[in-house]
Amino acid sequence: MEKLFNELRERLLRAGVAPRHVRRYLAELADHLDDLRAEEERAGRSRGVAESAALIRLGGMDDLSKAMIGQRQFQSWCVRAPWAVFGLAPLLLLAGAYFVACLILWFGWKFLLPGTDTPFVRVNGFAIFYFGVGRWLYFGAPILIGWGIGLIAARQRFKAFWPTVGLVLIALMGGTAQVHAGRTAVPGGVRYISMGFNFGSSAQGISNGLLHALVILSLAVPPYLIWRSQKAHSLSA
C-alpha cells in the first residue's frame, strides 16, 4: 500500500500537481482505503483479501493519477510559469533584500555615524550588531534564495534546467552587486547610497565578481543536490 501511494505521489508531482494538493489527495485516499478495508473485513473477509478488495475499489493507479492531473487548476506555478518561479521571483526577492539592506545601511549611517563621510568605517557597540544585520542580509540573501529555489525544485521533482537558470541568475546578481555610499560634493552634503550590478572594467573587478558568484553558487547548490539524491534514493529503495 505504501508503495502504491509513493508511486502515485511521484507520478503526480512529476506531472506538475502542486505538492499541497498531492498531500491532501493522498491523505484522503489513505483514509478512504482504511474505510474500505474495514467494510470488507466487516463482510467477513480476511485482512489480506480485504486489503486487495479495498485497493480495487479505490481505483487503479492510472485512474487515480489521471483524475488529478486532468484538473489544470491543481498544477503548481512551477509548471505553469517556471520562468516566473525560478527566474523572475528570485531576482525580485533578491532586489528586495538588497533594498532593505541599503535602507539599514542608510539609517545606520544617518543615526549611528552622523559625522562620517561614509558608513564603511570601524564601528563599536550596538552599531556592530546593527550593521551586522544589514551585512548578513546582503551576503546571506542570495544563498537563502538559492536554497529556496532548490527546495521548491526538489519538492516538485523538477528537472534541473530551470532551477539551474535561477541559481545562476541569483549568483550573477549577487556576484555583481556593488554598494556605493558617499555625500554630494558640497560641505555637509547629502548622504546617498547607490547600488549597481556590473563586473567593473578592471580584470581585478571581473575576477572578484566571478569569484563572489562562484562562492554563492557553491553555497546555494549543495542542498538542492542533496535533496535530489535523497529523493532518488527513497524512490529506488
Place this chain on the structure above:
Amino acid sequence: MYHEFSMAARQTNPNFMNGVPELLILRLLKQKEMYGYEIVQAIRSRTGAVIEVGEGVVYPVLHGLERDGALTSRRRTVNGRSRIYYSVTPVGSHRLADLSEAWTHLANAIKKTLTGRQHGKAIQ
C-alpha cells in the same frame, strides 16, 4: 498483485460520465455534509450501483468543486478519526440547479429519441 486487481475493476464508461460526478455530489451534499467515503457509498446506494468509478476519483472532483467555491470543507473528528467533511455553498447550489436543468433536458431528449415518439408523430 495490485495491478491484477486494478485491471479487473469495474467502471462506468467515462464517455458518459462528463459532469455526472459533480451533479451527484452536489445533489447529495445539498442534503447534508459528508466525507468522501460517505459520498461514494451514497452514490452507489442511490444509483443502485449503476454508476461505478474508482472510488478515489471522487477526491479530485471534490477538490475542484471546492476550489471553484461550490463546496466548502472542514475537518471534524468522529469516533476518534479526523475526516474532511464537505458541504455545498450558495455558489454550489446555483451550479446544482444549472446542472440539474441541463441534465433533465438532455435525459428527456435522449428518452424521446429512444422511444421514438417524435418520429412516430411525424409519420402519422
